[in-house]
Amino acid sequence: MCIIESKQYMCKNLNQSIELDNDLFYNHCPICQSNKIKKIGELDYYSRENLTYANFYIKLKRIPELWECIDCKSWFAQNIIKESDSISLYTKGEFIKRNSNEDMSIYKFENRKPPDIKKILSENLPQKSKVLDIGCDTGDLLDFLKKNGHTTFGLEYSKASRNILQKKGHIAYSNFAEINEKFDVITAFDLIEHIYNFQLFLDNCSNLLNSNGILVFFTGNIDSKSSKKQKTKWWYFSFAEHIIFPSKQAYETNDLKVIKYNKVRLDNELKITVRSLIRKIIRLFSLSYDGWPFNSDHHIIVLKKNT
Ligand SMILES: [Zn+2]
Numbered sequence: 001m002c003i004i005e006s007k008q009y010m011c012k013n014l015n016q017s018i019e020l021d022n023d024l025f026y027n028h029c030p031i032c033q034s035n036k037i038k039k040i041g042e043l044d045y046y047s048r049e050n051l052t053y054a055n056f057y058i059k060l061k062r063i064p065e066l067w068e069c070i071d072c073k074s075w076f077a078q079n080i081i082k083e084s085d086s087i088s089l090y091t092k093g094e095f096i097k098r099n100s101n102e103d104m105s106i107y108k109f110e111n112r113k114p115p116d117i118k119k120i121l122s123e124n125l126p127q128k129s130k131v132l133d134i135g136c137d138t139g140d141l142l143d144f145l146k147k148n149g150h151t152t153f154g155l156e157y158s159k160a161s162r163n164i165l166q167k168k169g170h171i172a173y174s175n176f177a178e179i180n181e182k183f184d185v186i187t188a189f190d191l192i193e194h195i196y197n198f199q200l201f202l203d204n205c206s207n208l209l210n211s212n213g214i215l216v217f218f219t220g221n222i223d224s225k226s227s228k229k230q231k232t233k234w235w236y237f238s239f240a241e242h243i244i245f246p247s248k249q250a251y252e253t254n255d256l257k258v259i260k261y262n263k264v265r266l267d268n269e270l271k272i273t274v275r276s277l278i279r280k281i282i283r284l285f286s287l288s289y290d291g292w293p294f295n296s297d298h299h300i301i302v303l304k305k306n307t
Contacts, residue, residue, distance in 0.1 A: 054093030
């Protein structure tokens, strides 16, 4: 039995941490398969007391490492948890555990993401598109797209999130094999960094696109100032769930062409300024400064299907 099966649905305290043997180690680049790879350094989230995965507390047996591929210039993590354990955690995970008194409007896609992203979506999505959002959580992006006249579908491992999606009128899938539709647009926000088989993921997306369909991805930018300067200390590498960081060239395939590759900030501009300033001051005092808060350390990538 999978080690996770014996645990309760939610770990309420640190005593209930799930112990995982993070023994997945590649002898090649998991993105382009090249064997020209080298270690950058160890990732120090290993020793963190309150380490989480999805919304479970976990303990890892081995020290994870950050590596780079000489050929495709992508970065990736080594000593990661097995894909089967990862899927099990995501499936049982409940991403939204929010206080009912909280102002829920701050979680709306249009309030959370910076204007650049909404602009790119409105410029690149044809009117009344059929859109699939992969790793859609409870459908913040789908709600935004539905309001703008698009037909919305979501792919999400978490059963709890799928129930919410269905209540909100989105079609919900739990995996690629269930899908019998073709789409004009496929989006994946904050997802690429969690993918185990990147090439298979791109193939699956490409196969589900109508001709001239587009993919829109939003993920961390390893070419950003923060990433280059801080390497293993960059905040984006401090999550056990973040395992691959593809370069721009890694996205180009026979079927897909990069038509847009823009640097963007993670959050809404105003909010990131205030929040980041506070974080920056705290980190400066604690000597654990780990990011340039005003730096655009994410990017949005638009790919077009060639045929
Ligand atoms: Zn590579």
